[in-house]
Amino acid sequence: MYEWDLEVNYIKRVEFADVPVGDGAGGTEITMAFREKYYGKFDTFKIEKTGQHCFCLTNPVRKSDGYWEQTVRLVSTNYDTYLDFSGC
Numbered sequence: 001m002y003e004w005d006l007e008v009n010y011i012k013r014v015e016f017a018d019v020p021v022g023d024g025a026g027g028t029e030i031t032m033a034f035r036e037k038y039y040g041k042f043d044t045f046k047i048e049k050t051g052q053h054c055f056c057l058t059n060p061v062r063k064s065d066g067y068w069e070q071t072v073r074l075v076s077t078n079y080d081t082y083l084d085f086s087g088c
Helices: none
Strands: 031-036 044-046 053-056 061-064 067-075
Touching: none
Parallel strands: none
Antiparallel strands: 031 067, 044 053, 053 067, 061 067
16 A cells, blocks of 8 residues: 655636536436536535535536536535525
8 A cells, every 4th residue: 555645735626617407406416517527426526606515426428528517416414405506
C-alpha cells in the first residue's frame, strides 16, 4: 500500500450547460447538463452558490460537444428539499 500527502489549493468548478430538469422533490432524480465530463457515477459534488450536495446516479452521457448529461439526486436528511435553481 502506498500513501501520499497532497496539498491542493485549487478546486475545479464545472459549469452547468443548461438548466436542470426536475427539482428533486421527494427524492426524485434530476437531469443535469455540464460543459465537460468531470463527475462519474457515485461521485458527490456541491453546488457552490446554494451549498446543496448532489449524488451522481449515472455516468455522464455525451449529447454533443460541451454538453454532458448526468442523472443526480439531492443529498438531504428529508424529502422536503427542493433544488434551488438560482445556483445552477
